[in-house]
Amino acid sequence: MRKNKKRFDTAMKYSLLFAALASILIVLMIGFFTFREALPAFRDIGLGKLLTESVWRPGQGQYGILAMIIGSGLVTAGAVILGVPLALGCAIFLSEIARPNLRAIVKPCIELLAGIPSVVYGLFGMVIIVPIVRGIDVPGNTGFGLLSASIVLAVMILPTITSVAEHAIRSVPKEFREGSLAMGATKWETIQKVIIPGARSGIISAIVLGLGRALGETIAMIMVIGNSVIIPATSTGNPLSIFLSRARTLTGNIAVEINYATGLHESALFATGVILFVLIMIVNSSARYLMSRGSLGKNC
Amino acid sequence: MIQRKIKQNLAFSAMWLSCGLTVLIMLFVIGYVIIKGFGQIDLEFFLTPPRGGLSGEGGISSTIVATVYLVITTLVFATPLGVSAGIFLVEYADNIKSRFVQKLVVFARFGVETLAGVPSIIFGLFGYALFVTSLHFGFSILSAALAGTCLVIPVIIRTTEEALKAVPNSYREASLAMGAGKWETIWKVVLPSAITGISTGIVLSAGRIVSETAIFYVTLGGSYRTPTSLMSSGRTMALHVYYLAMETRAFDKALATAAVLVLLIVLLNLVINIVSRWLSA
Numbered sequence: 001m002r003k004n005k006k007r008f009d010t011a012m013k014y015s016l017l018f019a020a021l022a023s024i025l026i027v028l029m030i031g032f033f034t035f036r037e038a039l040p041a042f043r044d045i046g047l048g049k050l051l052t053e054s055v056w057r058p059g060q061g062q063y064g065i066l067a068m069i070i071g072s073g074l075v076t077a078g079a080v081i082l083g084v085p086l087a088l089g090c091a092i093f094l095s096e097i098a099r100p101n102l103r104a105i106v107k108p109c110i111e112l113l114a115g116i117p118s119v120v121y122g123l124f125g126m127v128i129i130v131p132i133v134r135g136i137d138v139p140g141n142t143g144f145g146l147l148s149a150s151i152v153l154a155v156m157i158l159p160t161i162t163s164v165a166e167h168a169i170r171s172v173p174k175e176f177r178e179g180s181l182a183m184g185a186t187k188w189e190t191i192q193k194v195i196i197p198g199a200r201s202g203i204i205s206a207i208v209l210g211l212g213r214a215l216g217e218t219i220a221m222i223m224v225i226g227n228s229v230i231i232p233a234t235s236t237g238n239p240l241s242i243f244l245s246r247a248r249t250l251t252g253n254i255a256v257e258i259n260y261a262t263g264l265h266e267s268a269l270f271a272t273g274v275i276l277f278v279l280i281m282i283v284n285s286s287a288r289y290l291m292s293r294g295s296l297g298k299n300c
Numbered sequence: 301m302i303q304r305k306i307k308q309n310l311a312f313s314a315m316w317l318s319c320g321l322t323v324l325i326m327l328f329v330i331g332y333v334i335i336k337g338f339g340q341i342d343l344e345f346f347l348t349p350p351r352g353g354l355s356g357e358g359g360i361s362s363t364i365v366a367t368v369y370l371v372i373t374t375l376v377f378a379t380p381l382g383v384s385a386g387i388f389l390v391e392y393a394d395n396i397k398s399r400f401v402q403k404l405v406v407f408a409r410f411g412v413e414t415l416a417g418v419p420s421i422i423f424g425l426f427g428y429a430l431f432v433t434s435l436h437f438g439f440s441i442l443s444a445a446l447a448g449t450c451l452v453i454p455v456i457i458r459t460t461e462e463a464l465k466a467v468p469n470s471y472r473e474a475s476l477a478m479g480a481g482k483w484e485t486i487w488k489v490v491l492p493s494a495i496t497g498i499s500t501g502i503v504l505s506a507g508r509i510v511s512e513t514a515i516f517y518v519t520l521g522g523s524y525r526t527p528t529s530l531m532s533s534g535r536t537m538a539l540h541v542y543y544l545a546m547e548t549r550a551f552d553k554a555l556a557t558a559a560v561l562v563l564l565i566v567l568l569n570l571v572i573n574i575v576s577r578w579l580s581a
Contacts, residue, residue, distance in 0.1 A: 005481040010484040013392055019384035020393070021404060023457065024411025026450050030418065030426045037429050089318025097315055108321060108573055114324045115565050117511030119538045120558045124329050127336075127555070155325055162322075188308035216419020218514035219542060251421045251514070258428060258518050273425045278419070284417040298517050 004249050034277065038270035045264070050271055056229045057259070058265040063289055065272055066233045071146070071247030073230055075225065076214040078150025078243060079157055084207055086154070087161035091206075094162070095169040114159035122223030125152040130224060140235050144226035147243040157210040163211055168202020168289050169195060205290035212283040215276070218251040227252055250276045313563045330562055337559025340552055350524040350540065355549025360557050362526040366441070366534035369527055370516070373445035378452045379502055385412075385453070386460025386498075391486055415545065416454040423450045424518040432519055436453060439521025442530040447519045451512060452505035459504065464499025466579075496579055500572050508570040513538045537561050 023124075041050065045063050053064025090110065094103050129151050134143030172195050180190040196203070226246030234241045254269050254276075261269055343361055351358035385408070393405045394579025439445040467490050475485040491498075513536075521533030522543060535543065537557055544554035 006486075013388075015394060016384050016388035017401065017404065017408075020382050020388040020408040021411070022385060023415045024407045026453070027411050027414050027418075029430070030422060030450070030502050033426055033429045033434075034422070086318045089315045090322050093315040093319040097312060098319070107322060108569070109323045109326050111573075112330070112566065112569050113322070115507060115511070115569050116329060117513065117538050117541075117558075117561055117565065119513040119541045119545075120333060120562055122327070123541055123551075123554055123558050126545055127551055128332065145439070155329070158322060186304050186308045187306065188311045192311075199362075205578060206432055212417060213419075216421065218419070218421040219517065223546060236408045251419065254421055254425060255514055255517055258425065270425065270429070273422055277422050279421055280417065281414070284414075288413070300393065 013110065016079050021034065031277075034270050034273050035041075038267055038274045040264060041267035041271035045268065045271075050268070051275070054231050056253075058261070058268070061264070063264070063268040065250065065253065065268075065275070067229050068248050068250045068253045068272070069275075070231055071225070072215055072241070072251070074247065074251040075146050075149045075153060075221065075249060075270045076211060078146060079153035079214045080207065080211060082150055082160060083154030083210065084160050087158045087176065087206075087210070088165055088203065090158070090162045091165035091169055091203075092191060092196075094189070095166045096195065110159050110162055118156065118215075118217060118220040119223075121152050121156055122220035125149075125224040133244070136244065138235055140240055141244045142226065142246070144224060145170040145244050145246045146225065146232060148219055148245065149225040149247075149249075152224055153217060156217060156220065157213050160213050161206045161210040164206035165199070168206060171202070172198040201290045201293050205287040208283055208287035208290065212280050215280055215283065216251060218249075219257050221249045222252045222255060225249060225252065227256060250279075305321045317346060330566065333555060333562050334545060334559045337555040338556070340556035341559065345556065349526060356548040356553045360540060360560065361539040362524055363535055363537045363557070366520075366527050367510060367536040367538075369441055369534070370448065370520070370536055372445055372532065373441055374448040374452060374509050375505060377445060377449040377557050378456055378505060381449070382453045382501070382505075383460050383498060384454025386457045386464060387486060387491075388434050389457070390461050390464040391482075391490070412457050415450065416458070418450075420451060420512060420514045421518075423447050424515040426450070427515060427519040438531065439519065439523075439533045440515050441520070441527055441534060444516050444520040444534075445530075447515050448509050448512065451515060452508050453503050456498075456510060459501025460494075460498050463494035463501070466497060467493045491494060496575055500575050500579075501576045503572055503575075505567055507565055507572075510536070510568075511538055513542055517542065530532075 041063065048067055049067070050063060052066055053062065054066040055062045055064050056067060074259050094107060098106060125148055129148045130143035133148045134141060135144070176194050176198055177190055180194040181187070185193070225248065227248045228246040229248050230246065232242050232245035232247045235244060250272055253272050257265070346359060346364070347361050348359035350360065389405070389408065396402050396405060399406040402485055424447060427443055430447050431437045431443035432439060442523070471489050471493060475489040476482075480488070516536055516539050520535060520539065522535045522539060523533040524535055525532075527534040538561060541554050541557045541561065544550045544557065
């Protein structure tokens, strides 16, 4: 009886271990299958050509994803510029200023923002934001493009940045606050000169995580960015008019074409996926690195 | 001093403003979709399938069926796997003596973190390569559910871990002291006290599947007919919103479907919030 129980426990332990390994197995399988499918593209087109050629015409054998890389980069930059100040404002408000009962109302609201499906954000962008952007009087402006996409994306990454940054600010030790206030600093001076520097690496990693989310967003981007494979360019003398240009993201390139692509075209789309995957891995691991460094700093 | 006070007031107003703006954006997005959408909704909308073609006519009955079918299938795959993984990581992983298994645990943790950061279109691409084409499952509920499983597994593992960590150690010690085995303790003592926490993770995953579009856009096929088996193609409500908006520009119907979707998400969030508040109380 006793021995049986022990044997059963050991058996359970190893079957559970197997389940725990499922996630790393999935990661390896994702890597293996996407890379395997992308191999013909890397071999026949070459990584260099993929990354540096700006013409994407699968019908004529031209596979350059530079335009998509620039599109993804610009829309992410736009979203970060619009979303980060708002998100940090929210994070500081929630952790330092709001009373607990106000926080108990506002926090679920921001969480709800994270729960809204991306297709709903896309639809909202199409019916509200695109018509507003269309009102900007610049030749060739259709409303669909980087500006609309940046606005939608800014709202989508806001909850991620807010919650991670809030967590970082909250984990600044209480003594720091008390010390600064006791020295006669106002609450704002304490936030500005003690708390924000203390939570700096956490805040940066929050922004980097938001960046990773922005790079990976697909459906909402397809719906508002216009999806033209062109390198975004200014249409007037004003450099900001680049944001009125249509564009396509790396994610959009995959989703729009994968269902009908065959042969080398399909392989090139998988290569787009591999490049996106590597890019996001780099972004996410740097966020993780920053976060671990932040917690080390607190111990000393 | 007065100057410093003014500075503080200015800064605090900016924080108030950014937070107020965020809440307003949330209210505006949800309010707009629900108010605009609800004008189109009646009982018939829920009970008739989309009539297909490019007109955007008809209701959403088949998309509701497909959504429910897909959510259940995905959870059937993901829940046992995710919960077991969570149990191992909390109850066993820290007392492992074998060096080799310790290494495996590090890999497993790394896997969960990595998986949580993978963008959904990559899951879609992977699902398309493995399930749709290599394994010949085609565009089907099965392919979509398997790809969706990859998306929600980290969610279930993490919430399970948190729920198990919240169970006091004295429970375990008492059970073990009474002569119960390790697994007996977990099954009869730890899991029952963690069950509410674990179920929030499952509800959260259901919400992720309901709102996900990119994965299913490349694995589910998008047929508007009611799915009849695991091998049927289909379209979820979220996917239906996409097709209506992008392919037929039927914005009224798209908003109506989106309204149902948003209401469902608000409801799920409410459930999770109430449960977790009740848990922490």
